[in-house]
Structure formats: structure tokens, C-alpha cells
Amino acid sequence: xxxxxxxxxxxxxMATDRYQVxxxxxxxxxxxxxxxxxxxxxxxxxxxxPHTGYIHSGIEKMCxxxxxxxxxxxxxxxxxxxxxMSNEAVALCVENALQVEVSDRVKYxxxxxxxxxxxxSHQLWWCVYGMDLxxxxxxxxxxxxxxxxxxxxxxxxGARMTVSYNTPGGLMFDIHPNFQKRVKDxxxxxxxxxxxxxxxxxxxxxMRERTEGIxxxxxxxxxxxxxxxxxxxxxxxxNDIRKHQPxxxxxxxxxxxxxxxxxxxxxxxxxxxKEMWESISIIEQLIDNIPExxxxxxxxxVMKLPEGEFYQRVETARGEFGVFIIxxxxxxxxxxxxxxxxxxxxxxxxxMAKGHxxxxxxxxxxxxxxxxxxxxx
Amino acid sequence: MAFNIYDxxxxxxxxxxxxxxxFSPFLATTIEWVIVGVVYLIFVxxxxxxxxxxxxxxxxxxxxxxxxNRVGPWGIFQTIADFIKLLMKELxxxxxxxxxxxxxxxxxxxxxxxxxxxVLPFAPGLQSLDFDIGVFYLTAVSSVGxxxxxxAGWSSNNKFSIIGAMRSGAQILSYELSVSLSLLTxxxxxGSMQFSTIVEGQRDAWxxxxxxxxxxxxxxxxxxxxxxETNRGPFDLAEAESELVAGxxxxxSGIKFAMFFLAEYINLFIISAVAATxxxxxxxxxxxxxxxxxxxxxxxxxxxxxxxxxxxTVIFIIMWFKWxxxxxxxxxxxxxxxxxxxxxxxxxxxxxxxxxxxxxxx
Numbered sequence: 143x144x145x146x147x148x149x150x151x152x153x154x155x156m157a158t159d160r161y162q163v164x165x166x167x168x169x170x171x172x173x174x175x176x177x178x179x180x181x182x183x184x185x186x187x188x189x190x191x192p193h194t195g196y197i198h199s200g201i202e203k204m205c206x207x208x209x210x211x212x213x214x215x216x217x218x219x220x221x222x223x224x225x226x227m228s229n230e231a232v233a234l235c236v237e238n239a240l241q242v243e244v245s246d247r248v249k250y251x252x253x254x255x256x257x258x259x260x261x262x263s264h265q266l267w268w269c270v271y272g273m274d275l276x277x278x279x280x281x282x283x284x285x286x287x288x289x290x291x292x293x294x295x296x297x298x299x300g301a302r303m304t305v306s307y308n309t310p311g312g313l314m315f316d317i318h319p320n321f322q323k324r325v326k327d328x329x330x331x332x333x334x335x336x337x338x339x340x341x342x343x344x345x346x347x348x349m350r351e352r353t354e355g356i357x358x359x360x361x362x363x364x365x366x367x368x369x370x371x372x373x374x375x376x377x378x379x380x381n382d383i384r385k386h387q388p389x390x391x392x393x394x395x396x397x398x399x400x401x402x403x404x405x406x407x408x409x410x411x412x413x414x415x416k417e418m419w420e421s422i423s424i425i426e427q428l429i430d431n432i433p434e435x436x437x438x439x440x441x442x443x444v445m446k447l448p449e450g451e452f453y454q455r456v457e458t459a460r461g462e463f464g465v466f467i468i469x470x471x472x473x474x475x476x477x478x479x480x481x482x483x484x485x486x487x488x489x490x491x492x493x494m495a496k497g498h499x500x501x502x503x504x505x506x507x508x509x510x511x512x513x514x515x516x517x518x519x
Numbered sequence: 520m521a522f523n524i525y526d527x528x529x530x531x532x533x534x535x536x537x538x539x540x541x542f543s544p545f546l547a548t549t550i551e552w553v554i555v556g557v558v559y560l561i562f563v564x565x566x567x568x569x570x571x572x573x574x575x576x577x578x579x580x581x582x583x584x585x586x587x588n589r590v591g592p593w594g595i596f597q598t599i600a601d602f603i604k605l606l607m608k609e610l611x612x613x614x615x616x617x618x619x620x621x622x623x624x625x626x627x628x629x630x631x632x633x634x635x636x637x638v639l640p641f642a643p644g645l646q647s648l649d650f651d652i653g654v655f656y657l658t659a660v661s662s663v664g665x666x667x668x669x670x671a672g673w674s675s676n677n678k679f680s681i682i683g684a685m686r687s688g689a690q691i692l693s694y695e696l697s698v699s700l701s702l703l704t705x706x707x708x709x710g711s712m713q714f715s716t717i718v719e720g721q722r723d724a725w726x727x728x729x730x731x732x733x734x735x736x737x738x739x740x741x742x743x744x745x746x747x748e749t750n751r752g753p754f755d756l757a758e759a760e761s762e763l764v765a766g767x768x769x770x771x772s773g774i775k776f777a778m779f780f781l782a783e784y785i786n787l788f789i790i791s792a793v794a795a796t797x798x799x800x801x802x803x804x805x806x807x808x809x810x811x812x813x814x815x816x817x818x819x820x821x822x823x824x825x826x827x828x829x830x831x832t833v834i835f836i837i838m839w840f841k842w843x844x845x846x847x848x849x850x851x852x853x854x855x856x857x858x859x860x861x862x863x864x865x866x867x868x869x870x871x872x873x874x875x876x877x878x879x880x881x
Contacts, residue, residue, distance in 0.1 A: 163678045170764060185682065185849055276752060276846025282582035348753060348845045500682065501848045504762050 174514030218304035221516035223263040224458035229308040235454035236310040247435035253391035263459035274508040312438025353407035357506035368486035371461025376409035383457040484516040527644030608773035620674035625778035627667030632785040634660040642823040672767035683766025687757035697744035718801035725800035733871040745790035753844035795829035
């Protein structure tokens, strides 16, 4: 692993033009309570030192006192934009440990919900990215489309963001009778709206200038830092769990892993835009073919995992999300560890932002699509 | 007093004569100054409020939402309510801020804007300062505002403020060149620096039509540089919200913040008004050479309405690209000015000089 190089800040009288700025914990561009200690020389970024932990909520420790179905509700609160994927990771992990196989219906519904969540997450990322570049209008375009997905979620599982739709052995409830129709209507609508995103932001000459060749993350660095998800794939790091370790209904669908070898901010941007098209295609393949069956297996009231260690990873909207459970045979885990993508992605920021301007630091950080509760847990 | 919506010369003349008859010359002049000052103050305050409201509605339209619609019909009192709120807010000053500079900075910014407004011809007779170096005076006083911005950033004792102020200094000083040079192009064409003469010269056709290619180039450059001068998006680096919180006015609150806020909108008005006056004929109605009846119909619309129609059109265009474009980076902004706009501008002046010399214009 390449080490994070510290730029030593000399404090002698001649070096007056170097100074440090605290971006955060309260700062409009960190999207939460992340603190970046930035060393600047004029506008040039010399070093970025992220300080995490401002909203550490001890979720992993709390999990040790909760039963497995209860843990799922905490995973919503970490990466709240990929809530459904995190739910699914815990559910899958428990199912694997108990060696139960859910019905195809559950698999299909889970995958559709996954991809809808990914769409919603990428939409929010897109509008916030535009805002970080200074194009405020993107925010409303993105939210306009995201609201409709959240409406579908609300109808099916009662919650809009923190869905908690999964449970070990299946789903909380069956899908709403309107679900299929609404999703199909939505895809039809969104396919006309997604090109608007390109018209408003992607083709803009200022946006191109601000992203091309900015925030270079080499393939080696991406692998060293464990940068996964769209950010890693934009550096040519093939890491899509949906392809490499297919789970749920992903083995049944055809889709491309979007790879880009340009390694810059623009690549990370375009990978996400293309992933939205892939998500649409995945949902289209599944939505008409949801098989009949039970929406949940009959599980025991108190789930006790056999003694041992269990690991399950899924692909969330921002990268690899892993759940590691050590069980001692009781109804609570002995120890539970989440591998969150945001934490690994964040620490590549220093390598990417060094030498760029302070405005680029904000833009580069935004292309990593950080969710702070996901980092702090 | 003879009030004539088409020509205010008689009105102002009558007021002057009336005052001169009743008071001593010194007192009459003083009263005139006070009246003019109060009229400008009221106009600027009201028009500033209107622009804030217009900006909200325009940006709402671009962003597919309604904008303010609760306070009063169509939300027209929203900005007034906000302004009252700003007036009542506590004035907070950072402990280690430079007391004198910190407090004087907002005044410098707003005084610079007021000075610039004085030379604008709103309608025939509605212009308080009409002297032969009007354009020169305008470019001179409008660059005073940057001192206020620099002082605000420097005295706030905040790193984000000082970054914003540094950016603003670099940006405004650079774009001042383009603004002046594009105005100079039109001065070459008009043959005068006096605003009334410039407007009068557009009686047959607005300069943007009669000056054809060089005038259009100058107009585009003036719009870009003017937007940069007013610190508006996509050149709002000085207060880049996502990077610098609020840039140079991060530490200002209450009425002092409101002054910066108002000054931004006054500057928007000034830039648009100058663009309208120099390129689009000011208060002069739309005239086309020999179409007598058409010209006559256009004359029915009062000049002051023409002036504000043009100003609002330009303001709308400036708002349009604020709400569409992402922000430029500081080095890109300087590159744009020094490597593109300035050389184009210099060549454009030469082109205009050739056009004037060869009389190849309408």
C-alpha cells in the first residue's frame, strides 16, 4: 500500500503563504459533518487530511446487543441512499449462515429494488455534483426524478428512504399491486429525462473544463486504497460485485460492468451516468418476469446463527459493502463489522486532490459520492 | 409643472425654476441635491427588492418550481419580509476583526454602486450627471467597489473570506479591462463619451445594428465581463457557496450583509443599464431608417418604458446563464480574460476603427 505522504508545513517566517483551512465539520460542500484539514498555498491544495468521527454513532457496537432482524434497521441509517442494498447484505449474510434459500420471487424483487435505489442514489449524486460545481439548477432536476422513485418505495414498503424492506428469509411484505405498473411507467418517463441530464450538465463546456484531467486516480492507487464502486471502475478497476460474485437475481440478467480507463473526474461522472442506463436495462429485464411464490420464508422467531464467521458483500451505489458477522451461536452476533465503501474511497482524496485548486478539491470529493454516516458508522 | 411622460426635461426644468424663485441659489441647489439623492435612494431600494424577487421567480422557472408564493399575491412581499428580517437581525462581528475596515467595507461597496448610477440616462431629462467623460467616469467609479470587497475579506479575520477577497480582486481587476475596452469600442463608434450624445446617436438605429459585427462582438464581451464584474454566476467565485461558504461576506450579518446583497443587485442593474444604453439605444425607441410609420408607432411607447424593457431583457439574459452554467475555476477565469477576451477586444477595437474610417456602417 502506497503510504499517504504528509507535506510538512514549515512555520518559519518566510513560509507565510502556506496556511491551513478547516473545511468542515460545518461546511456546505462536505454534505455532512466531515472535516477536511486542508493545507493551502494560495489556492493550491498541498495536502488534505480527512478527520472522521463527527457523527460516529456506534452502530457496530449496537448491533452486538440486537437480534439479526433488528440489525437490518440499523443498516438503513449508515448509507441512507443505498439503504436497500445494505439491508440486503445483512439479510443475505444471515440466510447464508442459516443455509436457507429464498424464493425466486424474493430475489427478483430485491434486485429490482436494488436497482431503483441505485437510480435514486445516482440521481441525488448527480444533482449534488452539479451544485458543487456551481450549477444550482441540476439539484432540482435530479430531485424531481428521485421523488417519483421514493413514491414507489413509499407505496410498497411504507418508507421513502430508510426502507428496511428486507428481513432474513425474504421481504417484510409483498409488493404493492401497483408496483410493476408504476415502475414501468417510471422507466418510460425517466428514459426521456435522463438525456436532459446530459443536455444540462454533461455537454457543458465549463463542466468539461472543470472535470477533464482533474482528480487523477491511477489504477494502482484505486486498488491500493480499495476504491470501489463507480469511483474505482472509472480508474479501470473491475470490481462490480454484481458481476464477480452475483447474488439475488443478478445471475439471471444481462448487463455490462461500466469500466472507464481515463481515471479523472469526468470518467467518474460518466460511469455513473452510464450506470443509470444499465440500471434501467436491468429493471426492464426483470419487472415483467417476477415469478409467483412466497415473499418470505417461514423463519424461526428467534434466529440463532451457528458458531462461526460469515461474510457477505454486495454492490451499493458507491461501492462494495461488506457485512462480517462472528457468531457464538447466540441470538446476537458476537462481533459485527461493516466494510463501508465511503471510508476507503475518502482516503484516496489526498492523492487525487493534491496540486489542484481548492475549487477542484470540492469537485473531486463530490465525484467520490461520499455519505458521511457511511464513513463514520 | 408640465408633466410629460415622453420628455422629462420640462418637468425638471420647472422644478429648478420653481426652487430658484423661492429660495436663495445656494439653498435651491442644496434642496435639489437632496431631492435627487432621495429619489435615487428610493428607486435603488425598490428596484433592488424587485430584482431579488425577479431573480427568485426566474430561477424558480428554470428549476421547475414556483418560487415565493405565500407572502402576498404571487409572493410579491416575500423580499420585503426578508428585508425586514435582515434589518432586525443582530450584527455580529468577529472578535479579532479590524473594527474600522470591517464596518466601512459595506459602505464602500454600496457607495461605488450609487456613484455609477448617477450618469445613467433613464429618459430624456432624467439624468443627474451628464458630462463629457460619462463613460470614463462610469468605469472609474464602478471599480471602486472592489476595494470594499477586498477590505471586507481582509478585515473579517476569516480564511474563507480572504480567499474570496483575493479571488474577487484578481477577477474584477482583470475584467475591468474587458468592460472598459468593449465600452471604448463603442465610444470609438459613437465618437463621444457623453451618455446623452451616445443615446442621441442611436436615433436612426441602435448601435448593435448600425455597428454590426464589431458591435455584436463588443456586446457579447461586455455581457461576459459585466457578469464577472458583478460577481454573479458563473463567475461568482468570490462567494462560491460550495467552496468558500459565502466568500468575502461570510462574517457579515444583518443590515451589513443586506448592503452587500443590495449592492450586487444594483451592480446587476448598472451593468444591464449600461449595456442597454450603449448597445441597445438606451431610452431611444426602436427605429429603422426609412420606415416612417413604423418609427412613429414605436415613438408612442414612452422612452422610460423602452429603457426598462431593455434593461430587464439584459437582466433576464444574465440571470439565465447564472442559473444554467457551472462555476469556473479561478485560473480558468483569468485564462478566459487574458488569453481570449482581451486579445479579441483589442482586435475588435481595431476593426471598429476601420469600420468608422471606411464608413462601412449603417
